[in-house]
Amino acid sequence: MDDTRLVFGIDLGTTYSCVAQVDQFDQAVVLRNFEGKSTTPSVVYFGEDGTITVGEDAKDASKTEPERTVSFIKRSISTDDAYNKPTKFPMGLDPTEISSYILKKIVKDANDAGQSDNEVKKVVITCPAYFGSKERERTKQAGIMAGLEVLAVLNEPTAAAIAYGMKVSDKKNIIVYDLGGGTFDVTIIRVNNGAITVIATGGDHHLGGVDWDTELAKYMLNQFNKEHGKSYGLDDDPVLRNQLMILAEEKKKSLSARDTVKATVTYEGDSTKMEITRDIFDQLTEFHLDETIEKTKEVIEIAKNKGTATIDEVLLVGGSSRMPQIKQRVDAELHCDAKLTDPDECVAKCAAIFALNESYNKAMEEYSEGMRDEPPAKMIRGTGGATGRINVINVTSKTYGMGCLDSETGADVVENLIFANSPLNGNCKASSTFYTVQDNQSGVSLPVFESDVTDEVNERTIPQNAAIPMEEGEPSVLKLTKKWPKETPIKVIFDIDTDGILHVHAEVEQDSIDFEMRIKGVKGQEELEAATAKIARAKIQ
Ligand code: AMP
Numbered sequence: 307m308d309d310t311r312l313v314f315g316i317d318l319g320t321t322y323s324c325v326a327q328v329d330q331f332d333q334a335v336v337l338r339n340f341e342g343k344s345t346t347p348s349v350v351y352f353g354e355d356g357t358i359t360v361g362e363d364a365k366d367a368s369k370t371e372p373e374r375t376v377s378f379i380k381r382s383i384s385t386d387d388a389y390n391k392p393t394k395f396p397m398g399l400d401p402t403e404i405s406s407y408i409l410k411k412i413v414k415d416a417n418d419a420g421q422s423d424n425e426v427k428k429v430v431i432t433c434p435a436y437f438g439s440k441e442r443e444r445t446k447q448a449g450i451m452a453g454l455e456v457l458a459v460l461n462e463p464t465a466a467a468i469a470y471g472m473k474v475s476d477k478k479n480i481i482v483y484d485l486g487g488g489t490f491d492v493t494i495i496r497v498n499n500g501a502i503t504v505i506a507t508g509g510d511h512h513l514g515g516v517d518w519d520t521e522l523a524k525y526m527l528n529q530f531n532k533e534h535g536k537s538y539g540l541d542d543d544p545v546l547r548n549q550l551m552i553l554a555e556e557k558k559k560s561l562s563a564r565d566t567v568k569a570t571v572t573y574e575g576d577s578t579k580m581e582i583t584r585d586i587f588d589q590l591t592e593f594h595l596d597e598t599i600e601k602t603k604e605v606i607e608i609a610k611n612k613g614t615a616t617i618d619e620v621l622l623v624g625g626s627s628r629m630p631q632i633k634q635r636v637d638a639e640l641h642c643d644a645k646l647t648d649p650d651e652c653v654a655k656c657a658a659i660f661a662l663n664e665s666y667n668k669a670m671e672e673y674s675e676g677m678r679d680e681p682p683a684k685m686i687r688g689t690g691g692a693t694g695r696i697n698v699i700n701v702t703s704k705t706y707g708m709g710c711l712d713s714e715t716g717a718d719v720v721e722n723l724i725f726a727n728s729p730l731n732g733n734c735k736a737s738s739t740f741y742t743v744q745d746n747q748s749g750v751s752l753p754v755f756e757s758d759v760t761d762e763v764n765e766r767t768i769p770q771n772a773a774i775p776m777e778e779g780e781p782s783v784l785k786l787t788k789k790w791p792k793e794t795p796i797k798v799i800f801d802i803d804t805d806g807i808l809h810v811h812a813e814v815e816q817d818s819i820d821f822e823m824r825i826k827g828v829k830g831q832e833e834l835e836a837a838t839a840k841i842a843r844a845k846i847q
Pocket residue numbers: 319320321322485486487488514515516555558559560562623624625626627628629649650
């Protein structure tokens with residue numbers, strides 16, 4: 307097979323993960339796991355004997371040995387606290403390392419099953435649109451530690467828009483409402499004959515199917531407590547909690563197809579049988595649905611302010627969009643007929659199409675520069691037919707600024723340089739000039755902040771407590787190449803790459819200096835190599 311085609315898409319999901327490839331017939335297909343399933347639970351079990359199990363068996367083990375099992379690790383990728391070692395995770399691992407075990411397992415299964423002609427190596431990994439620079443870097447490092455070459459980190463809703471964008475040839479503005487297992491993203495995207503331009507994005511990284519499960523689990527426990535005169539809480543016992551959460555997820559899924567389900571809760575010799583209707587479930591979870599609608603409206607407003615007022619189509623993606631309450635409510639609120647698109651596999655498949663497209667463009671470039679003898683094979687049919695046509699422009703999900711003193715008031719402020727929803731077109735840059743404050747200054751500390759502000763006019767300067775420092779503790783010092791006198795201008799440049807990762811460098815006269823931040827959970831080169839070697843040695847089943 308032409309090596310241009312040996313690229314893969316990976317949906318590293320909160321609850322399930324999946325690998326896909328564009329096959330020799332130009333169709334995006336999912337590579338099945340060891341059990342023959344298209345998706346693998348993103349659950350990791352750490353056995354007493356040091357074995358690591360990922361997937362269905364790990365999910366089963368979580369019922370009886372919750373302390374040895376890790377679920378929903380993707381949520382922790384966006385939590386700095388989760389990177390404090392020793393952490394609450396087994397073996398002192400951090401969320402990136404645990405994610406890399408999940409990646410390693412799904413890639414191993416795809417390779418072992420021999421569904422692809424070649425090893426899964428070059429990949430595009432998807433992440434929620436709201437992930438900021440550090441979460442994206444952590445995601446990329448999870449891939450590297452799993453032994454993969456990460457070609458790009460692609461937003462999940464953008465991936466979904468690729469599928470849609472390839473089917474229409476005229477210009478359309480679409481909303482992608484993406485409710486997954488643990489995260490909610492809403493993104494407004496313009497598709498126009500292969501060009502996919504994100505207009506605005508927003509979401510909530512702690513809102514997803516698991517929150518619907520939690521409400522149902524609490525309800526079932528209440529019914530049990532009522533019958534047996536008990537007062538157990540969901541967090542009283544991890545075994546009870548995991549059993550109820552798994553039962554709740556199962557019943558929730560059934561309620562997507564049926565109006566009523568039966569459930570039995572058994573604990574410490576007592577048991578309660580109950581009937582749960584979809585109406586009850588919808589009432590219990592309505593407040594979460596309200597939150598998604600509120601977020602959706604906020605993003606619509608942002609898009610309006612950026613000149614995109616009409617919406618032509620609403621796409622529902624993410625496994626949780628299967629709940630009938632979602633389409634009903636979205637249709638009613640947005641006056642539309644929202645389309646539910648292949649929620650389990652769509653993201654990985656479109657990441658594979660995107661990967662192939664990138665790979666093809668790169669090979670064409672190499673061919674035209676004489677670095678390749680043959681042009682890459684052209685693809686003409688099916689989803690791969692879009693090769694060389696897809697042009698994705700994302701936006702940054704966060705605002706980035708420099709901490710400094712307000713020259714008038716002396717207050718600690720952040721001067722915002724790049725605002726959320728700025729296009730990531732390869733030229734997402736901004737700079738500001740700061741000055742040395744004393745003679746012979748050989749270094750300057752650069753406190754970089756991240757926030758969610760979107761109002762470029764009124765929020766150019768915000769108080770420091772309205773933003774989050776990128777680094778914990780004292781900010782790193784930019785080492786200047788020599789000692790400079792007081793009042794020397796230092797131009798600080800922020801540059802966000804097409805993966806949404808922030809790079810900072812500075813210019814002092816002719817000197818250009820890269821600035822390395824010590825971001826929690828983002829490993830330095832040596833640390834990364836050591837972790838990669840450790841994970842390569844680990845036996846995962
Ligand atoms: P994703 O992160 O997109 O893989 O979505 C996973 C989430 O979708 C989990 O919370 C699942 O419980 C949920 N899910 C999957 N299938 C269904 C279904 N039929 N009805 C309701 N929720 C579902």
